[in-house]
Amino acid sequence: MITILETAPLNTVQDCGRPGYRNLGVGCSGVMDMLALQAGNILLENQPDDACIELQTFPFLLRFDVSVSFAVTGIDADMELDGQTLLPWSAATAAAGQTLRIGPPRTGARGYLCVAGGVDVPVILGSRSTQLRGGFGGLSGRFLEAGDTLGIRPGGAVCAGYAVIPPSAALKNENDAETSGVVTLRFIPATDYQLFTEQSRVLFQNCEWKITPQSNRVGYRLSGDKLQLTKPVELRSYGIVPGIVQVPPAGEPIVQMADANTAGGYPRIATVIEADLWRLAQARIGSRIRFQECSYEDGVDAMQPVEDWFENMRLMVSRYRNSSIRRQSGKSGGKK
Incomplete structure (x- = not known):
């Protein structure tokens, strides 16, 4: 569970959107920056369509009520987990009760807070995205407010200690x-x-x-x-x-x-x-x-460099995961 402690209007829950309903007058919605969402989900070994919090107004402060891995992508900003500085575009793990503060971005306009497993809100028309004009999806179809709580889907991986080059540099x-x-x-x-x-x-x-x-x-x-x-x-x-x-x-x-x-x-x-x-x-x-x-x-x-960037990211995460598993196995073996 996540508890929102400080926020301003325009911050919402989003995923890849709900295509296929335009004939019914329902727009796609979803994140504005698809690359940032995909990068966050790859860093956390999530499914590509797992939902996140899209941040447009800052500062943003939340409390992790359970231990969970997370990543903030899309922006370069001052971020602190219980006062400890964090890097953007990186995977980290929070303990239950720790607070995350995200300050105004130095570069970029929208940040994406992804959590391992994805944000858990009801699926409506195949998506968890907030549809502000229709007033549905996300959390009751509205902006997030202080005091709101969001669930986290179970089964997320524990991820920390690695980062990716943002697209502003990798896809310059x-x-x-x-x-x-x-x-x-x-x-x-x-x-x-x-x-x-x-x-x-x-x-x-x-x-x-x-x-x-x-x-x-x-x-x-x-x-x-x-x-x-x-x-x-x-x-x-x-x-x-x-x-x-x-x-x-x-x-x-x-x-x-x-x-x-x-x-x-x-x-x-x-x-x-x-x-x-x-x-x-x-x-x-x-x-x-x-x-x-x-x-x-x-x-x-032009999409090929983007796909290559994603694939290199997946390979990096996979190699880091395998290396971590080997290190843990070695430690366990040495204790026996």
Whole structure:
């Protein structure tokens, strides 16, 4: 069991989401940064879809009411377990009664607290994710509050003493270095790309778009140059997935995120590739982003470095586990 001692709005229970219900008007939800969740679950030898706590506001303070292994991924921040400093992106084990404090991030926007076995809340429509707009999933479909308790699924492994290189270093985008402080997102032209003027298509890639305070888990609203259509159009509503970039009449793009609407009718200029969505999830309000066109084939191939990163992580955890088992067996043998 976990007890929340200090928190602020926007922190929720999330997993990989609930795809397959958009035809019923139910969005996918799930974590904003899928890489951070997967890394945490690999570090703890969890199942890929085990639920975590997604942190957007800090500081965050909790008490472990049972002994459990855990990992905090997604951000670089000051973290203390009963006053002892911990490293991010690493596995550690807490004893019953110990408290974990996570301070504001130095880098990144969202942290992910994963526990061995996964956070245990009811499964609704195949997922434990919080659906804020629908008011279900997670813990009663709402933000976490001080005094809340969360269960932990049984059978989690005991893990501690190893860490991974975060994706910001392992999967570094060379284009980011060319424009310091600007996050580069690769995109594939969307269905309505050619409906925009040639000048607007050029501006879309050359503009440094700013993430506005009106951004949230539903979508990131960007400010910058105004994009224009060659002529006014009226589109039928269409299905939406995270990553689609829509352009409302005002001309400034909206990037759909994890809690994206299930349908919409604004013209679609682009779709951010899956391999880069985590970069946008970790970009803070006020950050600047740039779009870079790529082919469909390049967008698909961009997932290979991500899969390689995951596989190297699994191998590291497996080798550490086997080494630990051998050491323990040697100690047991020496005592006999």
